Amino acid sequence: MRTLAQSLIAEERRAARDFTPASRAAFRVCEKLRAPLCTFAGAAGFRSLLSRALVLARVEAPLLAGVQINPDGAFQYSPEMEAQFASAEAAQAGAVLVDQLLGLLITFIGEALTLRLVHDVWPQTALKDPKSTGK
Amino acid sequence: MKNKSIVTSRARAEKPTAGAGKVTIRQLPTGVRGLDDILGGGLPEYSFNIIAGTPGCGKTTLAHQFVFANATPKRPALYFTVLGEPAIKMLRYQQQYSFFDEAKLNSCIRFINLTEVVVEQDLNAVLAEITRQVENSNAGVVVVDSFRTVLRKIAARNGDSEMELQSFIQRLAMLLTSFQATTFLIGEYTESEMRDNPVFTVADGLFWLSQVAERNSVVRKLQIIKLRGQASVPGLHTIRIGSYGVQAFSRTLGLGGRMTAARSGRRLSTGIDELDTLLGGGIPEGDSVLIAGPSGTGKSALATQFIDAGIRQGESGIIAIFEERPEGYTSRAAGLGLNLTKPQKAGKLEILYLRPLDLSVDETMQEILDAVKRTGAKRLVIDSLVGFEMALAPGPR
Numbered sequence: 275m276r277t278l279a280q281s282l283i284a285e286e287r288r289a290a291r292d293f294t295p296a297s298r299a300a301f302r303v304c305e306k307l308r309a310p311l312c313t314f315a316g317a318a319g320f321r322s323l324l325s326r327a328l329v330l331a332r333v334e335a336p337l338l339a340g341v342q343i344n345p346d347g348a349f350q351y352s353p354e355m356e357a358q359f360a361s362a363e364a365a366q367a368g369a370v371l372v373d374q375l376l377g378l379l380i381t382f383i384g385e386a387l388t389l390r391l392v393h394d395v396w397p398q399t400a401l402k403d404p405k406s407t408g409k
Numbered sequence: 410m411k412n413k414s415i416v417t418s419r420a421r422a423e424k425p426t427a428g429a430g431k432v433t434i435r436q437l438p439t440g441v442r443g444l445d446d447i448l449g450g451g452l453p454e455y456s457f458n459i460i461a462g463t464p465g466c467g468k469t470t471l472a473h474q475f476v477f478a479n480a481t482p483k484r485p486a487l488y489f490t491v492l493g494e495p496a497i498k499m500l501r502y503q504q505q506y507s508f509f510d511e512a513k514l515n516s517c518i519r520f521i522n523l524t525e526v527v528v529e530q531d532l533n534a535v536l537a538e539i540t541r542q543v544e545n546s547n548a549g550v551v552v553v554d555s556f557r558t559v560l561r562k563i564a565a566r567n568g569d570s571e572m573e574l575q576s577f578i579q580r581l582a583m584l585l586t587s588f589q590a591t592t593f594l595i596g597e598y599t600e601s602e603m604r605d606n607p608v609f610t611v612a613d614g615l616f617w618l619s620q621v622a623e624r625n626s627v628v629r630k631l632q633i634i635k636l637r638g639q640a641s642v643p644g645l646h647t648i649r650i651g652s653y654g655v656q657a658f659s660r661t662l663g664l665g666g667r668m669t670a671a672r673s674g675r676r677l678s679t680g681i682d683e684l685d686t687l688l689g690g691g692i693p694e695g696d697s698v699l700i701a702g703p704s705g706t707g708k709s710a711l712a713t714q715f716i717d718a719g720i721r722q723g724e725s726g727i728i729a730i731f732e733e734r735p736e737g738y739t740s741r742a743a744g745l746g747l748n749l750t751k752p753q754k755a756g757k758l759e760i761l762y763l764r765p766l767d768l769s770v771d772e773t774m775q776e777i778l779d780a781v782k783r784t785g786a787k788r789l790v791i792d793s794l795v796g797f798e799m800a801l802a803p804g805p806r
Contacts, residue, residue, distance in 0.1 A: 384432030
């Protein structure tokens, strides 16, 4: 799912004409998944999934300790995190977070439904052969 | 009239797998012998389940077995206690069972007392505390015992308590599933409380435990009322609590989905040449045969000769008896010139005496199946069906 995560982040950056740092784009990917996930799991469910993804991602990307999730499911960043948004480490951390969120979705609803859901949000993103995006 | 049944053997099928792209739901072992078969292979991972029933049915023991079978240092189990039985008493009693492994305590299994949060604060605080503990521990298994106590907090209040209850349960279920925890909520419920209960609506699995009285016998029963995503064996299954903990006896004896072995067409000798001739060569392998007749007409003698003929051809056998002890049965066979002692010593024959009180039909059949598996028996005699029935339904004492 890392490849797909990076594709989605790149898509978000393109949409912002590359003015957005990769890390910001990654958080934007998560936020864009809010609508379909709220439909499937409710607002509390979206928050729970995002919280779990964040916990899992922190293992690989400790920088994400500076990110919290508000009760409404929105991200909240520490000043230290804000200061590092443009760094390569933050870009990497953002990709890990999206990767974990997509991985969780695959765990719960399977790859086919996850890719369909992603395609609904980013119809331009070529998913090609779903197997090529596997973990 | 006494009836005797002679039965021979069969084989097993594979489980289907999920199609490409579809989610594969892993099945976790329950740690309860017989229960995985009843559930259709095991408990779905990350499912949100309820164990309900009246006191003394084995709810807590069943949950402990699951916890001990699945908790690991990386994915520990959190056992939340709320009023009810405190952890110290649970530990005192549960360690009497063979599944209890004290080395797992604290490293793999952690007990957390939620009583103060439930009593002194609101449900949001309860949810926040569970969230905090699950997040911090990376728990793979969560048990709340007794969940009913948590719900009484809401029921005690007026107004929109039902909505509050539904919302709380839904948030709890989403939280625990999102955090990849397999959950058991334990509660004392009666059957009348099952209808319109939001807890049961949200649950993926509902395990109903009860005690059923039959004449002077009381038997514990388990029913899987619902289990999302997989086919469980319907109906009431007997459970028994012993030194091993809970054991379940499936109504299908774990044979559901097994392929019946192809009929060989072979004939098994009864040990009586003239009877074999009359039967066209003997009893067809795989058949069940009922020997009926009044007392003293030679039913047991014929059944014993059938077993003896098999042993002489190198086929192991089982004799399940209910009305007399194995020594008496062996000695009576000796009077007919049939030596049952030697094959018993050689492991080719088992005489099962099945007459303990309150043994259910499922337990009796499990004993027989275990013996068949143990010895590789090709021939089985049940002597007698009337004795079997009387052992299962003892009259008033």
